[in-house]
Amino acid sequence: MSTTTLRMQETSAEHAARTRRFWLVMALGALSFLLFFLAASSFYYKSPTGMFADLAGWLAAIGAALVNFQGGFLVWLGRLVTAVVNIAPMFSLIFFIGMGYRLWRWVQEEHPRPASANPLFDRHFRGIFSELVVFTALAAFIWWIVGNTVDNLHRLGKPPGFDFLGATAGFGINQVLFLEYAETSSYGKAILVGLINTIVLSLAGIVLATVLGFIIGIMRLSSNWVIARIAEAYVEFFRNVPLLLQIFIWYNAVLKPLPGPRQSLVVADAVFINNRGVYSPKPIFTDAWWIVVAAFVIGIVASWFIARWAHRRQMQTGQPFPVLRTALLLIFGLPLLAYGLVSLFAGPPVSFDYPELRGFNYQGGMRIIPEFIAMLMALSIYTAAFIAEIVRAGIQAVPHGQTEAALALGLTRGQKMRLVVVPQALRVIIPPLTSQYLNLTKNSSLAVAIAYPDLVAVGGIVLNQSGRELEIIALWMLIYLSLSLATSAFMNWYNAKMKLVER
Amino acid sequence: MKKIVALALGALMTAGVATAANAGTLEDVKKKGHVQCGVSQGLPGFSNPDDKGNWTGLDVDFCRAVAAAVFGDPNKVKFTPLSAKERFTALRSGEVDLLARNTTWTMQRDTELGLNFVGVNYYDGQGFMVRKSLGVTSALQLNGAAVCTNTGTTTELNVADYFRANKMQYEVVAFEKADEVVKAYDEGRCDVYTTDRSGLAAQRLKLKNPDEHVVLPEIISKEPLGPVVRHGDDQWFDIVKWTLFAMINAEELGVTSQNVDEMKKSTNPSIRRLLGVEGKFGENIGLTNDWAYNIIKHVGNYGEVYERNVGPKTPLGLARGLNALWNKGGIMYAPPIR
Amino acid sequence: MPATTKKLPWQPFHRNDMLPPKPPPPATTGVLGWLRRNLFSNWWNTLLTLLGLWFIWVVASSLIEFALIKAVWTGEDRNACLPKDGVEVGACWAYVNAKFNQFMDGFYPADQEWRYLTVYAVGIALLVPLLIPKVPWKGLNALLLFGAYPVLAYLLLYGAPSLGLPIVETTQWGGLLLTLVIASVGIVISLPLGIVFALGRRSQLPVIRFLSIAFIEFWRGVPLITVLFMSSVMLPLFLPEDVTLDKVVRPLVGVALFAAAYMAEVVRGGLQAIPKGQYEAAQALGLTYWQMMGLIILPQALKLVIPGIVNTFIGLFKDTSLVSIIGLFDLLGIVQTSLADAKWSTPTTAPTAYLFLALVYFFFCYGMSRYSLFMERHLHTGHKR
Numbered sequence A: 001m002s003t004t005t006l007r008m009q010e011t012s013a014e015h016a017a018r019t020r021r022f023w024l025v026m027a028l029g030a031l032s033f034l035l036f037f038l039a040a041s042s043f044y045y046k047s048p049t050g051m052f053a054d055l056a057g058w059l060a061a062i063g064a065a066l067v068n069f070q071g072g073f074l075v076w077l078g079r080l081v082t083a084v085v086n087i088a089p090m091f092s093l094i095f096f097i098g099m100g101y102r103l104w105r106w107v108q109e110e111h112p113r114p115a116s117a118n119p120l121f122d123r124h125f126r127g128i129f130s131e132l133v134v135f136t137a138l139a140a141f142i143w144w145i146v147g148n149t150v151d152n153l154h155r156l157g158k159p160p161g162f163d164f165l166g167a168t169a170g171f172g173i174n175q176v177l178f179l180e181y182a183e184t185s186s187y188g189k190a191i192l193v194g195l196i197n198t199i200v201l202s203l204a205g206i207v208l209a210t211v212l213g214f215i216i217g218i219m220r221l222s223s224n225w226v227i228a229r230i231a232e233a234y235v236e237f238f239r240n241v242p243l244l245l246q247i248f249i250w251y252n253a254v255l256k257p258l259p260g261p262r263q264s265l266v267v268a269d270a271v272f273i274n275n276r277g278v279y280s281p282k283p284i285f286t287d288a289w290w291i292v293v294a295a296f297v298i299g300i301v302a303s304w305f306i307a308r309w310a311h312r313r314q315m316q317t318g319q320p321f322p323v324l325r326t327a328l329l330l331i332f333g334l335p336l337l338a339y340g341l342v343s344l345f346a347g348p349p350v351s352f353d354y355p356e357l358r359g360f361n362y363q364g365g366m367r368i369i370p371e372f373i374a375m376l377m378a379l380s381i382y383t384a385a386f387i388a389e390i391v392r393a394g395i396q397a398v399p400h401g402q403t404e405a406a407l408a409l410g411l412t413r414g415q416k417m418r419l420v421v422v423p424q425a426l427r428v429i430i431p432p433l434t435s436q437y438l439n440l441t442k443n444s445s446l447a448v449a450i451a452y453p454d455l456v457a458v459g460g461i462v463l464n465q466s467g468r469e470l471e472i473i474a475l476w477m478l479i480y481l482s483l484s485l486a487t488s489a490f491m492n493w494y495n496a497k498m499k500l501v502e503r
Numbered sequence B: 001m002k003k004i005v006a007l008a009l010g011a012l013m014t015a016g017v018a019t020a021a022n023a024g025t026l027e028d029v030k031k032k033g034h035v036q037c038g039v040s041q042g043l044p045g046f047s048n049p050d051d052k053g054n055w056t057g058l059d060v061d062f063c064r065a066v067a068a069a070v071f072g073d074p075n076k077v078k079f080t081p082l083s084a085k086e087r088f089t090a091l092r093s094g095e096v097d098l099l100a101r102n103t104t105w106t107m108q109r110d111t112e113l114g115l116n117f118v119g120v121n122y123y124d125g126q127g128f129m130v131r132k133s134l135g136v137t138s139a140l141q142l143n144g145a146a147v148c149t150n151t152g153t154t155t156e157l158n159v160a161d162y163f164r165a166n167k168m169q170y171e172v173v174a175f176e177k178a179d180e181v182v183k184a185y186d187e188g189r190c191d192v193y194t195t196d197r198s199g200l201a202a203q204r205l206k207l208k209n210p211d212e213h214v215v216l217p218e219i220i221s222k223e224p225l226g227p228v229v230r231h232g233d234d235q236w237f238d239i240v241k242w243t244l245f246a247m248i249n250a251e252e253l254g255v256t257s258q259n260v261d262e263m264k265k266s267t268n269p270s271i272r273r274l275l276g277v278e279g280k281f282g283e284n285i286g287l288t289n290d291w292a293y294n295i296i297k298h299v300g301n302y303g304e305v306y307e308r309n310v311g312p313k314t315p316l317g318l319a320r321g322l323n324a325l326w327n328k329g330g331i332m333y334a335p336p337i338r
Numbered sequence C: 001m002p003a004t005t006k007k008l009p010w011q012p013f014h015r016n017d018m019l020p021p022k023p024p025p026p027a028t029t030g031v032l033g034w035l036r037r038n039l040f041s042n043w044w045n046t047l048l049t050l051l052g053l054w055f056i057w058v059v060a061s062s063l064i065e066f067a068l069i070k071a072v073w074t075g076e077d078r079n080a081c082l083p084k085d086g087v088e089v090g091a092c093w094a095y096v097n098a099k100f101n102q103f104m105d106g107f108y109p110a111d112q113e114w115r116y117l118t119v120y121a122v123g124i125a126l127l128v129p130l131l132i133p134k135v136p137w138k139g140l141n142a143l144l145l146f147g148a149y150p151v152l153a154y155l156l157l158y159g160a161p162s163l164g165l166p167i168v169e170t171t172q173w174g175g176l177l178l179t180l181v182i183a184s185v186g187i188v189i190s191l192p193l194g195i196v197f198a199l200g201r202r203s204q205l206p207v208i209r210f211l212s213i214a215f216i217e218f219w220r221g222v223p224l225i226t227v228l229f230m231s232s233v234m235l236p237l238f239l240p241e242d243v244t245l246d247k248v249v250r251p252l253v254g255v256a257l258f259a260a261a262y263m264a265e266v267v268r269g270g271l272q273a274i275p276k277g278q279y280e281a282a283q284a285l286g287l288t289y290w291q292m293m294g295l296i297i298l299p300q301a302l303k304l305v306i307p308g309i310v311n312t313f314i315g316l317f318k319d320t321s322l323v324s325i326i327g328l329f330d331l332l333g334i335v336q337t338s339l340a341d342a343k344w345s346t347p348t349t350a351p352t353a354y355l356f357l358a359l360v361y362f363f364f365c366y367g368m369s370r371y372s373l374f375m376e377r378h379l380h381t382g383h384k385r
């Protein structure tokens, strides 16, 4: 409506100027589209009309890739991506259409009467115009790269695709968890083994780093001068030495000099430590074990209900209930009780397989390879230094008045910590803490330096044996990116939630 | 803003760029003025730098021979050390013109990976090394052993095959860098070190006490090691291939770096063709006709190179064995120059 | 005493003589007071103090014993550092001594050493006055450091035959020299690039904002080592067939882009902290976007985030050690390689080498972090209300 009113006041000279501007602007848009089109066509399709030449064929190829489920999910995804790449430049059309619309709106509505006839002096127009330029340049650059890559790959006789993931791996891996992997398994399976190793290492590292980091962080705030200085020295030292060096130190200077299998250090006649790793007895569960597990689950569920009930009661009557103690009792007591009963009536539900020295090495039992230990120690000690600083900052961020108020209300020291300080400190701590977790996960990729078979190390072997650089590197980045993006999504959600609590 | 970024990127990329025309590898090489040769990161006898960065070895001498054939000067070569994992990518992407890095000729590499093996400059097989103190005498006693090896090699696949075929358990510890493998083995992370037997002889020199280790008698694979070029340039392929054959033929014909000048006067037609006195063999592959003369004069024939780098008088002390000429009990054989 | 007052039902208490003086309260000032307050305030604290002291004693004494008392300072080869008569020896400094040149510059020709030493000297001469706030002529200084110096450094390090400086291939660069080159080039590129992307992310133009976010989140989402693999393996594939990039330049591209993404987030933090009024005031004055950013917003924002920027630098410096994984001989790479030398293989070689490395890296990183603390305090004074 406003448009109409404005337009009614427009003189014919203004109208002519606006029309001129309109065409000028549209010509600019068309020109940049043409540039982009030429770039994509010549770099990627190798012919001026290449972009539309075989559109039907490409669409058909996408359709075919969509319904071809052979070779597992990854292969399917790879096939689909490869098929879509052919029409990818066309997605940029959406951008150009959008930009055209914005330009049109700019001429029609937003600035019917700009200060100057020259649109280049208009802030909005300049914005739109620079976006056009940047996008066109960038898109051309990207298509130049993609075109080169595709060219190079074709020249090498290796059109990109993920079908190779189905081929036989043929190499061994020395830490396989939760999966059945043998030399006859596929490349895809090998990569999965690597991914699981990455996840296991990261989770263990996160737990250890958190515990250590909180301890050191609290030590740094200690009123005891000696303790505070020790924590400070820890933080300064481990933060300022490269992680890779720390990994080497653990692996080459601490773990390798351990005695060989025959001179193993023995703990309690059951745990053996040598330069091949740590061996411990492996529990073997009988069928009756499920009773113990069930008791554990029941304990957790019951604790949850009790906690709810206690909360409600306290809200109504003000009477507190020792929830934590009860929960601990239930969660650990019930399974223990179940274990005792089962042992009494059906014999022990779990027995142990002890490692024993047979031939070159200990066989049987559970084993942690030294590469894992080195990675775990280095990662968690390094990350703990950063977490300690985060914890310190978080606790210091709680205003002193809060603790004074808590004490004035007569809360005990423990209650003060639990109900007043920690919840507020956590709000400051958790976002940077999550990003440390993410860093730790990404840093676990340094495992490749010491032969721990993580995603990058195993992927590297596959890359090399199959000669598929592009695909493997894309796979790595895709996996790490999705981990990161998922974490940031969580963080955003958490931050939003915490904001609400504040109100 | 983005444009600035793109420009910066472009500038960055051009900063360290060296252009090599894609007319053909030979032209590129001539324009650059040197052959870029991919070698190992340090394998005594094959390709090894000393403290000052001077390279020696069988593979290194082969690179020098190619430089001598192209430029008449064996020093017009530069070396790029490559791990087992990096080597094929480096060759394919054009980072090196030729790869002479104790690389096994396999079908997959020769076809699927887009490479061309020019021949074999060392016939080898995979072996095992263990500590003498273990008292092991045969690879079949290795059940349950921890095995150190390189990633990205045929070695790592062969060892898996071998243990599986013999129904033995093993733990593989695979490092990317050869030095890490040796260190891990030396410090007891593994019971066994496995690689090409020539490699075992070479890497053994890096152990603290080489005498405390033995190489087991089993040879579990065929490892024909040879120089490699990439697909798609037949002329360059020919040049590198015939450099190797010229060195082998020279040994067979008794032409050495010492006597090559006299040999030019020889009446033996094979020698005359080899040294470019007769025929235009050099010109036909885009070089000068004295190409082979230059190779032999400046680098030597195959036998000389072998003796100098890995032969019985060197620390590696490898007997000729399979690598003796076909008429001396080995299988080293080159097509004739005619 | 006159007993005229009415008798009270109880006996009132009154003191007849002074109490004896109480002992003075424990000193709260002076050395003793400090000790008591901070170390021995109660039994728990006392226990912690003693434990802590014991811990420090154990660590310090074994470190000193290893690094100094039992250390071997001279020797030709590993025999010098092997246990003598069954007595363990400490750090094998003789080995570091023997390899020192290599650790410093890789395979840089010995007769050309003066070239990189000159580069260091000029670099220090230009950097130090820039870092000390009191020294004047900052503009000229910065111009020299960021304009002229890189050219000079390039010519000296790489060489220019026309000037009589023989070329030293980058394959011959190594050790601390390579580490410093990668770190400083990375720093110099990543800061401006990071600022550009931070501005892009805060831009009102949706396309530019989206592209910046995509760039930043991509690089922050992947591990550096995959970036390095990509730049060493994939960059050749990305470029036309006839173009090859130098082996040192390739990881540099990766490191710089990676650091730029982190830098962008740091700078964005600073931009966000600038009150909206500053933007509005700048616009009201009629400043253009670039004037507003360059003259008003960025100077304040960058000042705010100096600690973050330096932290990113420290991270980048530490991260340069990753290039050893892709086969470059930076400081960590060359030391790690030298450990394979049988001539020096002894039980204490590796610990010595790692101690040496830790000290060198610590020196640089800790130095940077101290400087950032100093700068933070220095800049803060102006704002105190």
Ligand SMILES: N[C@@H](CCC(=O)N[C@@H](CS)C(=O)NCC(=O)O)C(=O)O
Residues within 6 Å of the ligand: B040, B041, B042, B043, B082, B083, B084, B102, B103, B104, B105, B150, B152, B153, B154, B155, B177, B178, B179, B195, B196, B198, B199, B200, B203, B223, B225
């Ligand atoms: N022949 C094997 C190569 C074996 C290999 O790489 N061996 C190691 C150990 S002998 C090596 O050459 N290392 C030297 C290096 O990595 O620089 C293959 O082609 O896969």
